[in-house]
Amino acid sequence: MIRTFMDFSMKHRDEAAALDRDDPLGTLRDQFALADGVIYLDGNSLGVPPKAAAARAADVIAAEWGEGLIRSWNTAGWFALPKRLGNKLAPLIGAGEDEVVVTDTISANLFKILSAALKLANERDPKRRVIVSERSNFPTDLYIAQGLIEQLDRGYELRLVDDPSELPAAIDEHTAIAMITHVNYRTGYMHDMATLTQTIHRAGALAVWDLAHSAGAVPIDLNGVGADYAVGCTYKYLNGGPGSPAFVWVPKRHQNAFSQPLSGWWGHKKPFEMNPVYRPDDGIGRFLCGTQPIVSMSLVECGLDVFLQTDMQALRKKSLALSDLFIKLVEERCGEFPLSLATPREHAQRGSQASFEHPHGYEVMQALIARGVIGDYREPRILRFGFTPLYTRFVDVWDAVEVLRDVLATESWRAPEFAERASVT
């Protein structure tokens, strides 16, 4: 295990400012509409608006919807959006042309691919009845697997492990699918996708990856590692807007094996023939279902367009520098407070966030937010800070840690208003 932790100690804000001046990605920040007086370290939950989004929405509403009206399904390319955006997103995750569609939600897309993957696994070996995942996976993934298993009612089983190290032993000759989230939403722990996919395949199972916290955050090479299916999110690191449609990736080799049960008309080979019998589209199109929310979907492109100006290697380099600096500063400058790092120090195991446990994590986070430092809180005790190299600066990291130190030193988090649990996120 190689530790590539930053080998310097930062004593002054000027040093952070100097890093920003030398940052080759620094100018990309100008393309985002950043709120005044806020240090935003929650792009892992909801990215900030690209500046282009406001004008794009205005255009979609006034010109495409208002003037083009029904004609815009063709003339403005609305009907083609899921595939066009999928192709624009593909390079960020190592996917090929016509292997990705932007559509629906992660939950619905997981239902589709788990359904398809179970059929494929059972065709190969009917005895495989287990879906392996982690108890710490984002809950909706587990809920969808539970919903599908209950619906099928054929003796399928969801087997959950408590630690990533238990996965290789848990994935065995009974495993149909290993459903793994690449980067853990709470801790930022990142799996080695290549090695784990190999392990899964060696056991004869299929590898389903959830990229919610890694697409646009870390380099991903789905085809390179030979993964089987993937889903992901456009509203976190991809800055597509609140609740913007998710994506689903199916490699060419699996696309035409089965149709999935959410067989709505957008997945039909010839939807406007209005034939009463479903005939799935050739290729990735069959993973579409119903009519998509065009205004929200159109904004996804504004986020993707920023990525065209850089690449995932450059973003990863800065992302690690940001989280390295954050971890180092918290440990140096807040060392006397009961904070413990929940995120791996090893780069190879870290996504683009840093999480710390604190016994009063909820209250501390509310106090931070009140001071304009926006991270978020996740049960139990986790303070979560995300780093989006497209717009996060090194001085933001410095300033955030200074505010954290002050909140902890003054115990301002003990104010009664910060204990209120009205919030739902």
Added chain:
Amino acid sequence: MIRTFMDFSMKHRDEAAALDRDDPLGTLRDQFALADGVIYLDGNSLGVPPKAAAARAADVIAAEWGEGLIRSWNTAGWFALPKRLGNKLAPLIGAGEDEVVVTDTISANLFKILSAALKLANERDPKRRVIVSERSNFPTDLYIAQGLIEQLDRGYELRLVDDPSELPAAIDEHTAIAMITHVNYRTGYMHDMATLTQTIHRAGALAVWDLAHSAGAVPIDLNGVGADYAVGCTYKYLNGGPGSPAFVWVPKRHQNAFSQPLSGWWGHKKPFEMNPVYRPDDGIGRFLCGTQPIVSMSLVECGLDVFLQTDMQALRKKSLALSDLFIKLVEERCGEFPLSLATPREHAQRGSQASFEHPHGYEVMQALIARGVIGDYREPRILRFGFTPLYTRFVDVWDAVEVLRDVLATESWRAPEFAERASVT
């Protein structure tokens, strides 16, 4: 069969203008952003933008997303939108409080309720294995039933009838569900929801209604007729924007009977406890699944707000007057051309559209659109014209028929460009 066809013959455009002057709903038109130079008779496919939509989108993007950031899930009420909008929509369809959520697509919502309805039907009587519907139903409804049946692989069957009159005989002791679209998308034929629901119940089956072409178009009383489940669309007569999220209605008596298999985290009783085990929300909340597209969903409210200023009885009265006038004028003024009415003349059987067959329907519609009269074409041979009493005027009807007469009289539709089938809608 009572014919309540208009008993006057209109000879001059001024007579239509006089009807507009007397129209108590006439001023509502000012609340829509209508394109210049266009007579829009396709609100049955995509409603026009309420004027409020542009400002609402700008506010959601700049203030809620840009300034509020992640906090807006609480502070701007994003997380509560599906239920809040559902309650705003409920009065239009005779639904009660907390019986409707705006979410996902009709296709996904149908999958949810067909799943729940099959469980309920089989609990009552395991022998019931048939879903009855119409071959002329909108295809996605049939495709979703096919997808579910194939996935369950337990001997369920989709039985399709060719004419509404065959439904009572087809719904029998083997029927689990009758899945009926209230207003047919091609012909505008409207079922008698009360009588048919009674027939379905008398046979011991469950009544699932698709309100895509009737919500906001005709008065509906779901609870009054005792329907079992319903889905519907917000982007047609409700003017929610292209592909805006659909809705699903489940009456209180069925809500907690079962959870549905698309059991994503938004349907969990306590989503932010992040518990690995799915526990469905009490009530309509369990019919939610994944994170919703907030920008598109927010615009649904702009459409609903216009309905608060009137009521479905007033809208229905004008709707029938518009379609009556259109039918009468087409038959009087285009009588020498091969047009035949595909929509029932009887008010009780007509939605808010009028469809005519023409041997060259596709070309005629392209020629109309080129002249600024926007209806749409549906296979085979159907010219479809929708009437949205919120913004359609009687002079629009007069003018549209005059253009149609001219297109037919001059045979301008024979121009080669109108035969091109590049369009997907």
